[in-house]
Amino acid sequence: MRGSRALLLVVAIMFGATPLHAEGRLNVVASFSIIADFVKNVGGERVKVTSLVGPNGDVHVYTPAPQDAKTIADAQLVVINGLGLDGWLPRLLQSSGSKAVVVTASEGVSPLKLGSQADPHAWQSVGNAQIYVKNIRDALAQADVGDADYFRQNAARYLAELDALDREVRNGVDQIPAERRKVISSHRAFGYFAKAYGIAFIAPLGVSTETEPSARDVAAIIAQVKKDKIPAVFLENITDDRLMRRIAEETGVKVGGTLYSDSLTDEKGPVATYIALVRHNIKALTSALGR
Known part of the structure; x- marks a missing residue:
């Protein structure tokens, strides 16, 4: 048994696979906790999700730690909010040397403006949260074609839950x-x-x-x-x-x-x-x- 495992590891190294590839999971980094939750709902057990800004953290004033550069460097996908919210991330991506695909979850949202600034809090509308989820679904499916149907099924289930949530808010x-x-x-x-x-x-x-x-x-x-x-x-x-x-x-x-x-x-x-x-x-x- 040990010999078989050793052989698998040698094959993985020969073909450039990382341990995360060998586990069959995508390594995804989200800029903050709400985005990370969207990724978890769509990715399920086929993704490993890390949130740079943790629970109860303020993404507006976050200062990246040295460990964040390594976290980004090891990622295959980095999912950000966009709309100016996670403006500290481009420098972090550059300094980490990351080759990860960057996904802007808010792509397609019609932004509200406050003066010259875009309001970045688009997820506060459940309808916009559904746009985030669809963008994440498409990014995961493109990154891992073999699990694309799995991601689409998870997204469909979660989008239905968000439909019900939107009705709940309106009734409230x-x-x-x-x-x-x-x-x-x-x-x-x-x-x-x-x-x-x-x-x-x-x-x-x-x-x-x-x-x-x-x-x-x-x-x-x-x-x-x-x-x-x-x-x-x-x-x-x-x-x-x-x-x-x-x-x-x-x-x-x-x-x-x-x-x-x-x-x-x-x-x-x-x-x-x-x-x-x-x-x-x-x-x-x-x-x-x-x-």
């Missing part, structure tokens, strides 16, 4: 009186959600958590909360909550809970998957905004 929003469909959140991560589902989000931070609001910005938001009688302030899992609690205190508006924007939790947390993230957010919104 229908429970909220129209005049109460407005909230304050930390940064402008929910523009696509707002457009798709009709809840207005106001945020003191821009599309990136790197930005800092001025005193004038905060004062203007406090005035708007009072004027428009906004029902709830929401915290986010990736941002410091002190500013949002200050706005809540100065306006008397209740804190409606925590919304998950740019990151999943670990497996033991409340939003270990994209579907769990969307369900958590719509439940928090309907609970805080419904009468």
Whole structure:
């Protein structure tokens, strides 16, 4: 038996196969946890997925570690969000010498604009998440033709789950009186959600958590909360909550809970998957905004 294994290893080395090829799994690196979850759902047991930005990490301000260059160098596919979100990745790819195929999951999304910037948080619309999944499906099928049907079947199942999720969100929003469909959140991560589902989000931070609001910005938001009688302030899992609690205190508006924007939790947390993230957010919104 040992001799057979040794012979297989010699053959693999002779033909340039890596251990991951020998295992029959694609080595895929995702820029952050939500993308990684999409890849896992489509790739199943035929892929090995690594997320550079881990659970509860902030992709906007991530600083790559030396180990990330090796992780990228060993990858066959690198799946990124695009739309300016993972702007630190091109330099990392260059420094790693990676030969991986780079897949932009948001390709085909109609981007929202905030001034000159594209809003990168396209996955907040379940319809856009389906575009991500289709792009990932096609990339995996092209990279591993032998497992293409397997990837397509997984994608079809997952896309059906996302269809049901989209209906779930719309049904939840229908429970909220129209005049109460407005909230304050930390940064402008929910523009696509707002457009798709009709809840207005106001945020003191821009599309990136790197930005800092001025005193004038905060004062203007406090005035708007009072004027428009906004029902709830929401915290986010990736941002410091002190500013949002200050706005809540100065306006008397209740804190409606925590919304998950740019990151999943670990497996033991409340939003270990994209579907769990969307369900958590719509439940928090309907609970805080419904009468």
